[in-house]
Amino acid sequence: MRDMSMTLDLTLTSLLSNCDRLQGVNMFSQKFIRHALLLSSRGKSGIRCRFRSTQAIAEKVTDGFVEDLRSIVGKANVSTAEAVRDQHGHDESYHETTLPDAVVFAQSVEHVSKVAKLCNDNVVPLIPFGSGTGLEGGINALKGGVCLDISQMKNVIEVNAEDFDCTVESGVTRGELNSYIRDTGLNFPVDPGADASVCGMCATSASGTNAVRYGTMRENVLNMEVVLADGTVLWTAGKNKRSRKTSAGYNLTNLFVGSEGTLGIITKATIRLYGIPEATLSAVVHFPSIQEAVDTTVQVMQCGVPIARIEFLDEAAIDAFNKYSKFDMKVAPSLFLEFHGSPSSVEEQKEVVEEIAKMNNGSNFKWATNADERNRLWKARHEIVYACTALVPGSKPYSTDVCVPISNLPAVIVQTKEMLKKENLVGPIVGHVGDGNFHIFFPVDHDHPEALTKIKAMSEKMSLLAMEMHGTCTGEHGIGMGKRELLEKEVGIEGLRAMQIVKNAFDPNQILNPGKIFPV
Ligand SMILES: Cc1cc2c(cc1C)N(C[C@H](O)[C@H](O)[C@H](O)COP(=O)(O)OP(=O)(O)OC[C@H]1O[C@@H](n3cnc4c(N)ncnc43)[C@H](O)[C@@H]1O)c1[nH]c(=O)[nH]c(=O)c1N2
Ligand SMILES: O=C(O)C(=O)Cc1ccccc1
């Protein structure tokens, strides 16, 4: 990697030689900027990073640049059509669309590397696009530029069934992978509700309903092929490596997990697989209060039951769930459970959990033993966002995503519910409560900006409460656009600065997904 002074020189050179960017700035400011840049190049100013992060991005997707993109990936794999740019300018959340100038459909890592180099040389923003299912505006092109869609790279490179691992290209989704490996008796259990790309899941450090048993992406990625901003291709744990453990230097794999497209483009991932359990049993149980449902969860976890799924839905979420997925469950705070293991272990887990739930006044246990019933239940759980969205036609999802140590979960959920009542806000609550993680769903209608202001204030309050209770503002959706202002509060100014140093070292020209993660 280049050293920092060289980086700065390059940045300054490209800034000073591209004065078209300064045209909208008045003469006095232009003079000041030039002077400041020259001073900073001589090490006399503390504003270096500032200019790098805010001024270094050019909007230079000219016809010539688009031709250069076409010469790399072929004419058919570049689009500047408005509909295509629109489709790539937003994810599934409420964040309003911001269009890239061009969309490139990469077919190989060589394409990705050459496109990155071209963008870097021309200081053009580059935004990796997995499958567009994110919930924090991660793919919005805040500064225009090139959206790099890597969803067509769909090879499963290898499956090492005997080692319980496999390597996939960036476009393979978790559903596609699980269909592909079905005959091996293995599966990849990490399951955000959507059929996201595995590499996109690495990029957001995704998890979902069964992280409580199998971990999040962080625990399940062994290695990744990554393309850096300047086109360099590397493997985070070394080429062809897939050992379960390593103490070899810095953990680059973990650095790229959760980097949200801001440090590099993940073109392949080597991930862990698990045996499909011999026996599986699902259940639903209802409670008189949220407190009793969540207390049950805490006690189940504290008893060390190796539960595969323990999901909370409050009465508002159950109501939406019933209406959308045609169930008729009791409208009450509920837990959806799943046990995996040998028949005897599943039976033992069932007995312990049933007893704990009954002690907390859980009732109306319904057991789903056959695969069709179970699949119907979990499909509907995964569609809860759409169920909630359907309550307010024309709305888009705003999700909160706090996560706290399990013993603090009952207090945080109960206080959150009280805050909702006080603010007169409607928001179904669902949670991966075994991990101490839960979401409030807020429907956002962009015709009512005042409602969005209120929702944002509530979301911030919740995040601050979670942090106070030793938790995080995002357990699994990432910072994206929505949580940028909370990052410093969570990791402290020193933590934020360390992250910025890492960002600047990997992406000196600030081309990779600009405007994400870091506060504006
Ligand atoms: C109905 C529903 C339900 C859920 C969720 C979504 C939806 C629609 N999600 C969120 C979502 O599925 C999750 O964030 C995925 O990991 C996003 O993967 P995509 O491939 O869609 O990334 P997407 O294309 O949306 O990109 C997300 C971010 O990652 C970056 N990125 C994507 N691919 C990359 C790559 N190959 N290299 C580098 N950067 C890349 C992008 O630049 C962006 O910043 C979720 N999540 C969760 O954790 N738990 C859950 O329970 C749910 N539930
Ligand atoms: O279903 C989930 O677990 C999610 O993470 C998605 C989500 C988003 C917003 C509210 C509820 C659920």
Ligand SMILES: [Mn+2]
């Ligand atoms: Mn979730």
